[in-house]
Amino acid sequence: MLTFMFPGQGAQHRGMGAALFEQFPRQVEQANAILGYDLPALCQQSGPKLNDTAFTQPALFTVNALAEMSVRRTGVEPDFVIGHSLGEYNALLSAGVIDFETGLQLVKMRGELMARQNGKGTMIAVLDPDLAQLQALADELSPDFCIANDNSPKQLVCAGSVAAVEGASRRITAGNIGKVVPLKVSGAFHTRFMADAAAEFRQFCARFSFKPGRLPVVSNLSARPHDGRDWPERLAEHLTRPVQWRQxxxxLRQQGPMLFQEVGPGTVLTTLAKANLTLH
Structure with missing residues (x-):
């Protein structure tokens, strides 16, 4: 069996998608019309704009989508699809729950709403963590500090208020709980600090139609296939709850012999898959 994995924010880099933009001019034209700017030009920029959440999310969604179109041209078809955070929208696209236009409109609004939360928190990666001690610290400091991405036994991402994250970082370092790496983000994603964005996004998602998936999409929230019900609620909830990537x-490993193929720029998810799978 085969699982396609679609990366999320953090996988973007200057020059991503250049060859794909040439292969799929019709989709690029459609994306430019929806977004209101030249997407290939954005992806060639070396300035901060590509790393601005409002621009990063639609850019990555489009590059991921074109990368999948290119892979499918070879006749490769997955049995399961997953996406890390933003990448879950590409999993929904791959499974036929949404079409390209709908997906791009959704992630455009999602990125804009999340970007508006600037200053409402921050995030850190914790490498080689003592999982029990880190969870105990998160429980103690909740709701101002929590685990936002459970990526692998070797990497967790924590988020919260700036003051709480700074304090937790000092305690993690002093207590040898793990190595702290600050992340260049504008907010505490996948936490309660995204509640305002989630409320508005729920209303926006209600304007769209969602189809039954032709492939299982394993949810970031539950680590089980989506049941296909109440998509506006599920997509809004996705902003405020942690990504259960390790789970x-x-x-997927329990489903039988499984190959994992990352579809999109970079190898972030391939690295995480190896970190998870080699420990079992």
Whole structure:
């Protein structure tokens, strides 16, 4: 069996998608019309704009989508699809729950709403963590500090208020709980600090139609396939709840012999898959 994995924010880099933009001019034209700017030009920029959440999300969604179109041209078809955070929208596209136009409109609004939360928190990666001690610290400091991405036994991402994250970082370092790496983000994604964005996004999602998926999409929230119900609620909830990536890979491993193929720029998810799978 085969699982396609679609990366999320953090996988973007200057020059991504250049060859794909040439292969799929019709989709690029459609994206430019929806976004209101030249997407290939954005992806060639070396300035901060590509790393601005409002621009990063539609750019990555489009590059991921074109990368999948290119892979499918070869006749390769997955049995399961997953996406990390933003990448879950590409998983929904791959499964036929949404079409390209709908997906791009959704992630455009999602990125804009999340960007508006600037200053409402921050995030850190914790490498080689003592999982029990880190969870105990998160429980103690909740709701101002929590685990936002459970990526692998070797990497967790924590988020919260700036003051709480700074304090937790000092305690993690002093207590040898793990190595702290600050992340260049504008907010505490996948936490309660995204509640305002989630409320508005729920209303926006209600304007769209969602189809039954032709492939299982394993949810970031539950690490189980989506049941296909109440998509506006699920997509809004996705902004405020943690990404269960380690648990997602564990679920897929239980389905039988599985190959994992990253579809999109970079190898972030391939690295995380190896970190999870080599420990079992």
């Amino acid at each position: 997602t890979l564990a679920y």
